[in-house]
Amino acid sequence: MLMPRKPAYDREALIAKARDIFWRQGWAGTSLKDLERELKLKPGSFYAAFGSKDALYALTLESYANEGVARIKALAENLGPKEALKAQPRLVIEAIENPTKACMLAKTYAELQAKDHELADQAARHMAEMKACFAELFRSAQDAGDIRSEHDPDRLAARYQSDILGLRLSAERKDVNALEIAADIASDIDRL
Amino acid sequence: MLMPRKPAYDREALIAKARDIFWRQGWAGTSLKDLERELKLKPGSFYAAFGSKDALYALTLESYANEGVARIKALAENLGPKEALKAQPRLVIEAIENPTKACMLAKTYAELQAKDHELADQAARHMAEMKACFAELFRSAQDAGDIRSEHDPDRLAARYQSDILGLRLSAERKDVNALEIAADIASDIDRL
DNA sequence: TATATACTTGAGCGATCACTCAAGAAACCC
DNA sequence: GGGTTTCTTGAGTGATCGCTCAAGTATATA
Secondary structure, eight states: OOOOOOOSSOHHHHHHHHHHHHHHHOSTTOOHHHHHHHHTOOHHHHHHHHSSHHHHHHHHHHHHHHHHHHHHHHHHHHHOHHHHHHHHHHHHHHOTTSSOSSOHHHHHHHHHGGGTOHHHHHHHHHHHHHHHHHHHHHHHHHHTTSSOTTSOHHHHHHHHHHHHHHHHHHTTOTTSOHHHHHHHHHHHHHTO | OOOOOOOSSOHHHHHHHHHHHHHHHOSTTOOHHHHHHHHTOOHHHHHHHHSSHHHHHHHHHHHHHHHHHHHHHHHHHHHOHHHHHHHHHHHHHHOTTSSOSSOHHHHHHHHHGGGTOHHHHHHHHHHHHHHHHHHHHHHHHHHTTSSOTTSOHHHHHHHHHHHHHHHHHHTTOTTSOHHHHHHHHHHHHHTO
16 A cells, blocks of 8 residues: 655635636636636546536535525524524625625526536535525524514515625626615515 | 518517527527527528627617516506505516516616626616606606605605616525515515 | 656647638619 | 729638647645
């Protein structure tokens, strides 16, 4: 049993780096050359490590979605469900570490759905997962008496997620004050 | 002075056809081969007619934006400003003639902004134009006494446009009831 | 240190990209 | 019908696409 050399790179770090590139530039907008340059991997190493451009994209989607779910759940842990839902819009457009404001799942879905690309389905599944997560928070807020029980939590979640997708797209524009929109989305929740 | 033969195609019809392809598949997702096949133009004719892929895309954006502005203005003419704003969300996701639900301006901006592509700027200008159009309707509705004057019409317009962008993206998903979201957006206007 | 194993390198594959251009076909005025 | 001009055609351009693979290099165990 011989143990040969280990890779010189940090796999998780590379996936995070690739995620930022795909997130900003999209699937077709990112070439292997782009990835090789930014990840500092020659073609051979790239394919040994990840198999294909699509396989790496899938890994970055997974990473993106997991972080998103973890963030909202941590927020709910700290602030409670209603305040978490109110805080999320502002936080998501103020996150300075993001390479772009718009949601990567939404961008992926919009770009690849017409091609029936598997990555579009994967993005759609993750968006459904996020929506279910929001619905859970609305339900908890209702249980806590913070939101009137006459509302359907699934419907609230669908509207809330839709608003956030719009907000995050709007946040990329220079002629839009996204903070005002975020504040208005949050104040809508107080009226439920 | 001699007058030679005329083109065999209807230029406006070709632009409309190209618009639907670009709208569905995006900029990078549409190849010259796609366009040549759908428009039934050989490369030579294509370039004689439109100059370049980007030039044709620009023409389709112009066409798309003009139709959008015309539609909302016609709606306001018929229903008045407030009812036009309330009707628009449902109409835009029910339009059966559209190749896809999401807004072409938003898709273009999202895809090409990171590349600093001129087409992204053009899309952004048209979105700003639409927003101004919405603001004008909110102002008219206030003048008519249908919306309380304490609201800032520009802010209402930004939020409304953002909601519609989210709605139209959501309308592409199978797990979302976009009609409910559209109804909720409309009923928000009644509370202003 | 010798050897086995995996990682790294980069030239280069076929396919496709947006695009060009020369030659032939068609429609107009005289 | 003759002559001129434009439109149509499609083979073909160089560049880039995602990707392969054989050769070279580094690191582990024995």
